[in-house]
Amino acid sequence: MRGLNGFGCRSADGNRRLLGGQSGRAHIRTGRRLRFLVTAGPTREFLDDVRFFSNASSGRMGYAVAAAASRAGHEVCLVSGPTAIEPPRVAFLTFVAIESAREMARAVTSRAARSNVVVMTAAVADYRPAHRIRGKIKKGPGTLVVKLVRNPDILAGLGRRKGNRILVGFALEASRGRARAERKLAAKNLDLIVLDSPATIGAERATVEMLARDGEWETHRGLSKRRVGEIIVKKSEALAEAAGLLRR
């Protein structure tokens, strides 16, 4: 497992885990390795010590991208919100567990500089309660009004300091998907956007559409998330190669 430490995946919070067992040396010799930073799952935004706001997200898509990148011989850091699934047991993967959007922002920002490809599949909560109350809010007879404030847009932040990194974003849209995804691709300064629909949440199979900057829309119907992960990794490799990051 040598070679992992240089990726900046050491974590002060002590929740880093190194997974997998193969040496992966064959890949080191080929010189094809990229450093992938993948986010997955939902974030949790606590209102008090027991209640939180979150998004529906199983984490499967992000875990599939991380596993596919590892299988392709790349080094992977997977930053994940809480999920009910096991992290992929593959070589060259470091797992970092976070809960809130602000924790994810810190984990991603500190590792982005050392990454070649960032794939943000995470369903980051756009808002968090303005104040976290200690203990448990007691119920009363009336209405409870909660003030929510905006969380940082992690991907947009990376897009503003893009450097020589490939940025891949997701857009989960219930309607007017392509138009909204095209706006996000431009606004967040992405290289590739993957459009999916609420029907894919937690599902084994997904129909997704992908658009690379300067490319045409492609539709992939009813694929396993494993396969979608492989396609995203292949496209990221092609974009990285075009940017001079990957030698053939």
Ligand code: C5P
């Ligand atoms: O704007 P929207 O939330 O639809 O953008 C989705 C993309 O942006 C996803 O790739 C998601 O992981 C990322 N995102 C983020 N930080 C947020 C919200 C979304 O990085 N606060």
